[in-house]
Amino acid sequence: MDWEEATKLRLFQLNEMDEFRYQAYESAVLYKGDLVLLFNSRLKLQPGKLKSRWSGPFEVVGASPHWAIELKSGDGTRTFKVNEQRVKHYHGIVDGDRIVD
Template identity: 60%
Template sequence: MDWDEAGKLQPFQMNKMDEFRYHAHESAALYKEKMKHYHDVKLLKRDFQPGDSVLLFNSRLKLFPSKLKSKWSGPFTLVSISPNGSMELKSDNRTRTFMVNGHRVKHYHWMVDGDKIVNAHQLKHGTGP
């Protein structure tokens, strides 16, 4: 074994390893950027206005698991939106209002079709009332 040749070869191998790490880091960053763009395109805009009908996520139902029980309650009417993201909701049958976190609500889309109220999500997916 020639020690002089091994001494010259070691920096070359270390440079190759650094170059390999650099390319792996670039590749991972590019992949993460593409996946972020892919997921961001699929996000829905959540622009709420006072007077909108919304559904409220009931997080306490996790304590009592049930397959067929809906985790969304409502509909509620949106009264106001705070700058910090909290929302004031009012139930249709009550005059009392309450504050909730804005992440726990989603739009409630409905239409009146003659005598019955039809959920617009059902029509969109083709499952009918």
């Protein structure tokens, strides 16, 4: 493979990666203001038959272009960042300030 062709291929791959990151950031921004559930990966040692690995719901307050989502805790006192892959939309009913399952 000649150097010029290899350089063009690598530049194409880098541009493609930047475009993929931008699309991931745009999809993360869609979550903003929504309620999501957080996957708890630490429940590996016999969580029990009825114990759910999903906790929440949490409110999304921000997103970054590197697949990180900022969540607000249930009582609203603190915020924390998690990977976008660890959350999913919460489809429960919110009645004012009260969450109805």
